[in-house]
């Protein structure tokens with residue numbers, strides 16, 4: 001048994017000998033430390049990667065503040081130890097503990113994992129193991145914590161179904177309270193774990209996989225998911241806030257440097273652009289904006305609460321925020337003399353964006369980033385992201401002219417229907433941009449081209465599409481690597497093998513739980529880290545269970561095929577996704593739905609919520 | 625513009641926050657306190673905050689110092705009340721002083737520093753006293769640090785075992801810009817493993 005005191009003592013003797021020990025002690029400004037016995041519910045939030053990456057995570061920040069507002073609950077945090085620390089913890093029998101009180105995770109009532117992407121899955125297993133909690137939901141007994149998980153990857157919960165007691169689908173701000181309330185009642189009434197899980201399933205937005213059985217066709221494709229009894233629903237609709245809650249303002253301020261040391265201010269949720277590859281754009285509908293006044297006062301408060309010198313205004317598409325002009329003006333007016341760096345990512349490719357950025361440009365300046373994704377008109381129509389090459393060149397010229405020396409462009413290869421000519425177009429366009437830059441500001445002009453590889457994601461119009469075979473990806477990358485070099489040009493690309501894994505996991509079924517477990521047992525962890533990712537371990541794990549990553553990643557799917565995630569409803573209907581996929585094959589654009597609703601399904605599935613929130617800040621039409 | 629000196633302690637929570645990170649910690653502390661620190665001019669304005677003497681990673685301190693330049697005329701009581709609620713966990717300020725802005729930079733005023741070493745009672749060498757005596761008896765103690773040879777002996781101003789608790793040892797080491805003694809080096813000379821000790825800086829001694 002490890003008490004908090006024993007953990008502290010052991011930490012004292014190992015921390016001086018691990019890298020960056022400041023990761024493992026907590027002590028941030030704004031961290032909340034409550035007396036353990038003064039509250040009824042003890043919640044631990046885990047970001048399944050190292051502290052440096054996890055600390056700034058906005059989702060964790062929001063829930064941490066939300067839960068700690070309750071007088072009857074405490075919320076603490078844990079992150080994954082880096083390899084050297086993990087080794088030291090295992091050798092000294094230190095279980096995974098919370099940073100605030102150094103309490104072993106196994107003593108909490110509820111543990112929430114955030115799953116923003118699939119390559120964190122093995123880290124979840126590692127966290128459970130380090131915490132001494134049985135890996136499988138089925139092996140946990142009464143006194144084990146309830147393990148929940150949410151985040152973008154949870155929209156297809158099946159691959160992690162064996163390990164998670166309940167998935168939270170959608171936004172967590174409201175439902176987390178319902179979960180805590182429910183667990184408190186269960187504790188009071190001495191409800192069994194099995195009964196508790198059943199009542200969790202009854203909460204809207206929750207999915208308890210152990211209450212459902214999947215079945216498969218003889219060819220291995222998914223057939224259907226059947227609830228164990230009729231009382232469980234056959235589908236789970238995501239949760240979201242009809243009106244955005246006020247943004248968090250008590251951001252944690254760590255005592256060591258982490259990836260983002262800043263106030264993350266969300267100005268809008270959702271996106272109406274309808275890019276067909278974009279998971280975030282589909283699952284986060286509808287668009288809801290935060291009013292300018294709310295944002296300004298939240299920034300004011302957060303500055304006073306944190307002392308941060310950097311603010312990021314976050315959304316999926318900043319230019320689309322209705323009041324972007326007045327927001328930027330107001331921010332400039334209010335905060336210009338405070339030595340602040342303010343970033344506004346995700347801007348549209350147009351000169352107005354350069355104007356906005358110029359206003360925000362403080363004393364310190366970073367690069368300017370744009371994401372055209374595709375370079376040929378044909379591909380732009382397919383992915384539904386129309387941009388004129390002339391407009392990109394004009395914007396680039398403007399950017400260089402107004403004092404930015406480095407422009408970053410993001411492209412994505414491997415989108416459905418792409419040919420080598422389309423890839424060549426990326427090279428040509430990039431070269432044209434750097435030529436433009438050199439014409440404008442001479443040798444100071446730099447261009448970074450980030451080339452990612454398309455991964456078909458569930459709940460998007462491209463959920464039927466195939467991942468490009470490895471050889472094709474390599475060929476496309478090589479073409480770009482050959483051509484995108486020379487003075488001022490720099491290109492980065494993603495590891496194609498990691499892409500295969502991501503693609504297999506993101507459209508996986510429940511059989512992948514075994515693969516994930518085997519891979520983890522054979523040493524896979526930190527799969528999102530280039531230097532840690534081990535493709536062979538994964539290939540062996542698939543093989544050990546007679547499965548193949550290609551089956552999930554690149555097998556062509558018919559329009560009728562049932563998907564393991566069909567029971568999860570994002571509100572964007574399968575019918576709509578299908579229509580969009582077919583339009584993509586035809587090369588037909590679909591307009592931004594701000595200019596006219598395309599009936600994606602949100603207002604059908606959530607008509608009551610819309611009626612209850614008739615606000616103009618929710619950008620869909622009203623319903624009667 | 626006024627120059628303020630803080631005397632503070634740095635506790636367990638900040639043991640593993642290095643010097644560079646501490647500068648950020650202080651900058652943010654002053655910002656959330658609403659105290660207007662003077663920034664340097666130029667492309668990358670830096671806050672004017674000067675620490676007396678870097679504290680090695682893993683040490684705590686009961687007596688650290690920094691000077692900062694304030695762009696306002698608040699009195700010490702006002703400064704204190706603003707700062708108290710903004711301090712990073714682990715920091716306790718013991719004293720606020722107004723110092724003449726024209727005196728030499730704080731780091732150049734440091735003469736020496738005192739340290740308290742707590743040795744793990746389980747690994748406390750029985751012959752520690754004689755090891756200390758032997759070290760002090762030497763007229764020189766040549767060592768190498770980061771490839772540079774130097775003499776540790778003249779940097780040791782005092783070194784003794786606590787008479788009430790033999791697992792505690794205190795030392796005073798020179799800490800002038802050109803001649804800084806390090807407790808780890810002394811411990812190594814005494815053949816005490818860093819794994820078995822906790823080190824606390826108890827005092828910084830300034831000239832004047």
Ligand code: SF4
Pocket residue numbers: 272285286287593594596597598599600601602603619620621
């Ligand atoms: S319901 Fe209409 S307006 Fe709302 S997100 Fe869907 S398509 Fe856009």
